[in-house]
Amino acid sequence: MSAPAVSEPAWLAGKRAAARERYESLPVPSNREEAWRYTNLRGFDPDAFTTEPSAVTLSEDELPDGVVFGSLAQAAAEHPELVERHYGAVVSEGEKFAAGNAARWDDGVFLHVAAGVEVDAPLRARLDVPGEGAAQYYRALIVLEPGARATFVEEFTSDAAGYLNVVVELVVGDGAKLEYVTIQEHEHGTRQFGTHRATVGRDAELDWVAIGLGGTRAKSRMESYLADQGANVKVTGAYFLRDSEHADYDTTQEHAAPNTTSDLFFKGVLADSARAVWRGVIRVDKGAQRTDAYQENRNLLLSREAHADSIPGLEIEANDVRCTHGATVGQIDKMQLFYLMSRGLSRAQAEQLIVRGFFQPILDRIESAEVRESLSAALDQRIPAA
Amino acid sequence: MSERTELTADEKAAVAIGEYKYGFHDEFTPFFQTGRGLTEDIVRQISAHKSEPEWMTEFRVKSYRHFVDRPMPRWGANLDVIDFESIYYYMKPVEEQAKSWDDLPDGMRETWDKLGIPEAEKKYLAGVGAQYESEVVYHNLQEDLKKQGVLFLDMDSGLREHEDVVRRYFGTIIPYNDNKFAALNSAVWSGGSFIYVPPGVKVELPLQAYFRINAENMGQFERTLIIVDKDAYVHYVEGCTAPIYSSDSLHSAVVEIHVADGGRCRYTTIQNWSTNVFNLVTKRAVAERNATMEWVDGNLGSQITMKYPAVILNGEGAHGEVLSIAFAGKGQHQDAGGKITHVAPNTSSVITSKSISKDGGRSSYRGLLQVNKGAVGSKSKVVCDALIIDDESRTDTYPYINIDENDVEIGHEATVSKIGDEQLFYLMSRGLTEEEASAMIVSGFVEPITKELPLEYAVEMNRLIQLQMEGSVG
Numbered sequence: 040m041s042a043p044a045v046s047e048p049a050w051l052a053g054k055r056a057a058a059r060e061r062y063e064s065l066p067v068p069s070n071r072e073e074a075w076r077y078t079n080l081r082g083f084d085p086d087a088f089t090t091e092p093s094a095v096t097l098s099e100d101e102l103p104d105g106v107v108f109g110s111l112a113q114a115a116a117e118h119p120e121l122v123e124r125h126y127g128a129v130v131s132e133g134e135k136f137a138a139g140n141a142a143r144w145d146d147g148v149f150l151h152v153a154a155g156v157e158v159d160a161p162l163r164a165r166l167d168v169p170g171e172g173a174a175q176y177y178r179a180l181i182v183l184e185p186g187a188r189a190t191f192v193e194e195f196t197s198d199a200a201g202y203l204n205v206v207v208e209l210v211v212g213d214g215a216k217l218e219y220v221t222i223q224e225h226e227h228g229t230r231q232f233g234t235h236r237a238t239v240g241r242d243a244e245l246d247w248v249a250i251g252l253g254g255t256r257a258k259s260r261m262e263s264y265l266a267d268q269g270a271n272v273k274v275t276g277a278y279f280l281r282d283s284e285h286a287d288y289d290t291t292q293e294h295a296a297p298n299t300t301s302d303l304f305f306k307g308v309l310a311d312s313a314r315a316v317w318r319g320v321i322r323v324d325k326g327a328q329r330t331d332a333y334q335e336n337r338n339l340l341l342s343r344e345a346h347a348d349s350i351p352g353l354e355i356e357a358n359d360v361r362c363t364h365g366a367t368v369g370q371i372d373k374m375q376l377f378y379l380m381s382r383g384l385s386r387a388q389a390e391q392l393i394v395r396g397f398f399q400p401i402l403d404r405i406e407s408a409e410v411r412e413s414l415s416a417a418l419d420q421r422i423p424a425a
Numbered sequence: 426m427s428e429r430t431e432l433t434a435d436e437k438a439a440v441a442i443g444e445y446k447y448g449f450h451d452e453f454t455p456f457f458q459t460g461r462g463l464t465e466d467i468v469r470q471i472s473a474h475k476s477e478p479e480w481m482t483e484f485r486v487k488s489y490r491h492f493v494d495r496p497m498p499r500w501g502a503n504l505d506v507i508d509f510e511s512i513y514y515y516m517k518p519v520e521e522q523a524k525s526w527d528d529l530p531d532g533m534r535e536t537w538d539k540l541g542i543p544e545a546e547k548k549y550l551a552g553v554g555a556q557y558e559s560e561v562v563y564h565n566l567q568e569d570l571k572k573q574g575v576l577f578l579d580m581d582s583g584l585r586e587h588e589d590v591v592r593r594y595f596g597t598i599i600p601y602n603d604n605k606f607a608a609l610n611s612a613v614w615s616g617g618s619f620i621y622v623p624p625g626v627k628v629e630l631p632l633q634a635y636f637r638i639n640a641e642n643m644g645q646f647e648r649t650l651i652i653v654d655k656d657a658y659v660h661y662v663e664g665c666t667a668p669i670y671s672s673d674s675l676h677s678a679v680v681e682i683h684v685a686d687g688g689r690c691r692y693t694t695i696q697n698w699s700t701n702v703f704n705l706v707t708k709r710a711v712a713e714r715n716a717t718m719e720w721v722d723g724n725l726g727s728q729i730t731m732k733y734p735a736v737i738l739n740g741e742g743a744h745g746e747v748l749s750i751a752f753a754g755k756g757q758h759q760d761a762g763g764k765i766t767h768v769a770p771n772t773s774s775v776i777t778s779k780s781i782s783k784d785g786g787r788s789s790y791r792g793l794l795q796v797n798k799g800a801v802g803s804k805s806k807v808v809c810d811a812l813i814i815d816d817e818s819r820t821d822t823y824p825y826i827n828i829d830e831n832d833v834e835i836g837h838e839a840t841v842s843k844i845g846d847e848q849l850f851y852l853m854s855r856g857l858t859e860e861e862a863s864a865m866i867v868s869g870f871v872e873p874i875t876k877e878l879p880l881e882y883a884v885e886m887n888r889l890i891q892l893q894m895e896g897s898v899g
Contacts, residue, residue: 340831
């Protein structure tokens with residue numbers, strides 16, 4: 040294990056030691072656990088990988104006053120009061136991979152936006168998993184104080200069979216607005232396991248976009264906690280998997296306060312023998328009246344070997360609510376295909392057009408034009424060329 | 426028998442305060458019973474007492490061993506409160522099956538009078554197999570059905586009189602090791618129905634059987650096997666009401682149905698066990714080429730129900746349907762749903778679930794929709810609607826969808842809502858009280874399912890909903 044680049048404050052070293060103990064006491068999850076039923080970890084030993092320093096590249100645009108954006112390890116040393124307040128308070132260490140992250144992370148991202156400060160340009164972080172047999176533990180802590188606004192985009196890439204462990208903690212203060220985009224674009228063979236969790240305050244807004252393009256085994260827990268009245272969360276997911284790629288999305292929308300709204304929409308295209316799992320829960324706690332919650336998952340299967348598991352779920356303990364979910368699985372509509380081909384397109388061109396059309400409603404949900412365009416380009420690259 | 430007398434007193438008190446509509450209890454003396462608890466020896470005793478063939482004895486013993494080894498399921502409802510040691514696993518009320526109503530012991534006839542069975546029969550029963558304790562004591566099949574070759578017997582008689590048919594199908598759709606409670610049933614089963622409908626025969630009137638648990642801690646493990654031959658049709662109706670008791674009672678049935686090519690079977694259940702019963706049931710049907718299987722499943726009573734009627738669409742063009750209503754009141758957890766497996770091409774299925782939670786009750790829809798590789802052209806639709814009456818109650822929806830084939834159309838939708846203020850206001854402005862208006866809205870909510878019930882059951886279902894809704898508004 041590599042030593043942290045910057046010397047660590049005592050409170051953090053203490054947390055790390057506790058997490059290490061927790062990590063060592065937990066077994067690697069098995070298929071017998073409900074959450075891991077569809078993602079098999081047999082033969083995967085997280086400790087068999089060599090931990091390498093996280094090589095995170097950050098965007099370097101000029102930032103307004105009141106914004107701290109940089110390395111998490113450095114921030115822990117330079118702004119301990121800002122980091123300590125929220126570090127580890129959003130994502131708990133109760134789960135094997137999250138505990139592993141808390142024990143072993145060596146760097147990542149810290150973003151703090153002071154109350155009322157608005158950052159226009161997206162803040163970006165990029166991490167390349169170094170190579171065969173290497174592990175990286177990436178951790179991000181994003182805090183928007185009341186009334187702040189920002190967009191944070193993180194991108195994970197790799198071109199060899201490595202292992203990436205991710206923990207992202209998002210704190211959206213009262214009346215703040217965060218756009219959060221997380222993209223995984225791995226070459227064949229990479230494993231990515233992570234927990235991303237947000238706490239959303241009174242009248243605050245979170246616009247979350249998750250993109251999955253590749254990875255042999257990936258499982259991401261994506262949880263929103265609507266902590267106070269008027270909180271609003273929109274989660275948009277798109278995945279395009281091929282070969283034997285496997286992605287597992289485990290989403291939670293927890294409404295803990297009245298008058299909160301959440302809207303989740305995941306769409307995926309599966310080619311070859313790819314497999315996608317989406318498992319989502321809307322939880323409405325007692326007393327969270329006038330909750331309005333929605334979740335939907337649609338899969339398009341391009342091959343007979345592809346496989347989709349779609350497991351929506353509702354757990355409702357309040358009565359004055361509107362909760363709806365939907366899930367569909369289907370193939371390319373033969374009538375659409377026929378129509379396009381009768382207009383002179385080749386089969387491949389027609390399929391490409393239909394797949395693009397399938398993702399269009401997802402792209403339409405993304406507010407930032409810059410993010411929308413880069414995602415559109417990334418998807419186009421994946422769609423089999425005509 | 427001393428403890429039974431005491432409990433009768435308790436229970437009389439319960440009835441006196443009107444806790445449970447059908448919570449009356451008759452005195453009667455069982456002809457034969459095993460003690461409380463279960464051992465391999467008791468399993469052999471049950472089999473010996475029934476003079477069963479060797480293969481059935483061995484099936485029971487093998488099942489018992491699996492039941493003991495199999496851990497308790499760790500999902501769904503909490504079952505740790507079941508005390509397997511305090512249950513009677515077998516009790517036989519009378520020595521011979523009654524030939525007519527007049528031959529029945531007086532106490533039993535009175536019980537059934539209270540439930541209105543003779544009237545129901547007068548009206549339009551095609552045949553009655555009424556289960557009192559563990560044996561079907563009364564069985565009547567109309568002459569014309571007999572002439573058509575339809576067999577409608579209790580399961581024990583079915584095994585005695587048609588051993589070859591029973592042996593061919595018994596335990597093939599739900600194997601003894603399917604789950605812990607199917608294993609328990611396979612070990613100690615008693616009673617239930619055996620139905621065979623020959624090719625091309627369409628049974629016009631529903632076949633009905635009433636099931637009752639009468640003795641406290643009397644586990645009831647009925648076993649039903651229905652075989653619908655080619656192009657035949659039958660509608661079987663199972664209605665349950667149980668007296669109220671002061672300690673928990675276990676009901677764990679197994680129902681296996683085989684629908685041959687072009688056949689159709691509808692199985693309707695109105696489950697209204699008293700709220701101390703654990704109702705843990707395995708029901709599964711196989712539908713062959715162009716066959717149709719429909720489960721209509723209403724769960725109103727019991728403390729805990731775990732029941733997910735299943736259809737395996739095994740032949741091309743087969744169709745499966747599950748219509749489920751669950752009503753969870755105070756202290757109740759209804760964990761119900763449906764399972765459909767598309768095995769063959771061009772098969773279709775629909776699951777419709779309506780659930781209502783009230784007074785702190787919890788109703789969960791748990792379902793599985795599976796499309797196997799090769800089941801091209803499969804179509805399925807799953808719709809779950811939940812209504813929550815007050816802010817103490819809870820509803821969950823867990824619809825699992827596993828798809829291994831791309832040429833399919835699969836859709837799922839679920840909604841959770843409350844009784845709309847506008848709806849209430851409208852009905853009340855027309856002169857209904859809030860309680861009447863609420864009951865009417867709930868009846869309307871479950872209407873897509875009640876309209877599928879035979880008339881008398883639809884009436885009973887609506888009456889039960891009205892009863893459940895009484896006192897629901899301040």
